[in-house]
Structures are given as structure tokens and as C-alpha cells.
Amino acid sequence: MTGMVEAFARIDPARVHLMGKAGDPLAIEVEIEPRKEYPFKITKVTAQNGSYIKYELKEDCKSGGRCVLRVENTRSDEGRYVDRILIHTDSPLRPVIPINVSGVIL
Secondary structure (H helix, E strand, O other): OOOOOOOOEEEEOOOEEEEEOOOOOOEEEEEEEEOOOOOOOEEEEEEOOOOOEEEEEEEOOHHHOOEEEEEEEOOOOOEEEEEEEEEEEOOOOOOEEEEEEEEEEO
């Protein structure tokens, strides 16, 4: 079976990769923009593990506009980690939007 897959929302960047020296501030903002055909509201944001990241929804998707999610590294020692942020929505089509997070602290 083949065909085109239509995007539910524009997510930029689609994956979060935090890389830097221990002690340096590392953060990135992820833009989430619902498509007009598939409007949704974010009901909550959780992390699968949450040990080495802090996250905050800075701008909520008001009137179908874009949302901004800030993801920050909290790991203070050297090492690697992976996690997943789960964006819970009110949409029956995509009740959860996962965003993969990886970190490399040198």
C-alpha cells in the first residue's frame, strides 16, 4: 500500500537534540502549528521520563495559531540521554503528539 501522508501539524524542529558542555545552558524552542484542516488545543504536556529535561509551553495554540514549547537540558554531568515529550491534544485524530528528545553532554 502506498500513498501520501498528510501532516497533522507543522512541528519545527521535529526532534530535539541538545548538545553542549556540562554547565552551559542548553535549550531549544519547538514551534507547533496546527493545520487549518485539523485544529486542536493542547490540553497538557508530559515527559516519558523527565529526568534530564525541563519543558514549558510558552505560547498556547490560540485561535488555531502556533504554539511554542521550550525544552531545556538539566543534566549537569557528562553523559547521554533520550526522552520523549508527549503533547496531549483535544483532537480524536491525534490525541498525543510525541517529540523525541536526545541529549549529549560533554
